[in-house]
Amino acid sequence: MxxxxxxxxxxxxxxxxxxxxxxxxxxxxxxxxxxxxxxxxxxxxxxxxxxxxxxxxxxxxxxxxxxxxxxxxxxxxxxxxxxxxxxxxxxxxxxxxPLRLIRVYTAVQRRREQPRLSLHARVIAYAGTSALLLGFSASLAVYDQEHMAEGASIRTFGDALWWACETLTTVGYGDAVPVTPGGRVVASGLMACGLALLGAVTGSFSSWLLQVFTREDEKKPPEGR
CATH class of the missing domain: 1.20.58 (Methane Monooxygenase Hydroxylase; Chain G, domain 1)
Structure with a gap:
């Protein structure tokens, strides 16, 4: 009871x-x-x-x-x-x-009998969509903080988008760098999220490739002596 x-x-x-x-x-x-x-x-x-x-x-x-x-x-x-x-x-x-996108997809899939996408495709789709939305959000936030700051290298929204692409992909050319405290806080958060999302995509893609190669090897006829 x-x-x-x-x-x-x-x-x-x-x-x-x-x-x-x-x-x-x-x-x-x-x-x-x-x-x-x-x-x-x-x-x-x-x-x-x-x-x-x-x-x-x-x-x-x-x-x-x-x-x-x-x-x-x-x-x-x-x-x-x-x-x-x-x-x-x-x-x-x-x-x-956007980090809650996975829960949104889960809520939708509960209304269906079976997911439309495989596990690996879902991980890649989640991470890719989340990266796009987070990158756009971070671009807006860092542009808002930086474009009027003294000595800033991010002056236009295009600069902010380019910076977000560099940060999410962990390239970091250094041509666009936040100089304000608020911009650096946004950059720190985006770097952490970028590492997590990139790891999810590469890990899932690698796992999918291994499964494909394993299935192909299992289909091959045994080699003759």
Whole structure:
């Protein structure tokens, strides 16, 4: 009897997650769109910048409301912050919401009998899409911090995109380097995420190749003496 309330709480929590993951991902794209307009709009376009700021604030309030609901439904109390640490980080830094893409795909696949993609294809798709979204988000953030700074080498959004490509691929030519504290914080986060995503892609691709070669070897007829 004592397990029944816990089971009921877990069921409600999972149902809430399944129902909200996809809408929340849509809200995260709206957040990213609003942030992009806010950063890239000319300074004299006050109306667009104000509307973009309102969109950013509204979508963040949606994230905060979802966090509070899941905090209460989890039944974990303050342990929720430690157990679901990524949710806490994403709430504080909404530009990291692309990291939750895997959970969105999982929520969608729960409605199907079998995944459409193999495990290796899913890992590559997750990592590739996350890298694109995180790279774009980091480009916006570092451009916002750097383009007006004294001695900055990132003056245009094109420079910021080039810097993000260098950082994600761990190339680091050194021609575009953040000079502000905020820009360096963004760079540190992107470097860590880039290493993780690159490792996921290369590891999964290598594993897939090994499986293909193994199957090909198994199909070969035994060599004659």
């Amino acid at each position: 004592s397990d029944q309330p816990a089971d009921s709480t877990t069921l409600r929590f999972r149902r809430w997650e399944q129902r909200t993951e996809v809408p929340l991902f849509g809200a995260s794209l709206l957040f990213l769109f609003g942030y992009a307009v806010r950063v890239l709009a000319p300074h004299d376009a006050e109306l667009w910048r104000t509307l973009a700021l309102a969109l950013v604030g509204a979508t963040w309030l949606i994230f905060a409301a979802d966090y509070v609901v899941r905090f209460r439904l989890s039944g974990l109390g303050h342990r929720f912050i430690r157990v679901h640490w990524l949710d806490t980080v994403v709430l504080l830094l909404p530009l990291l919401r």
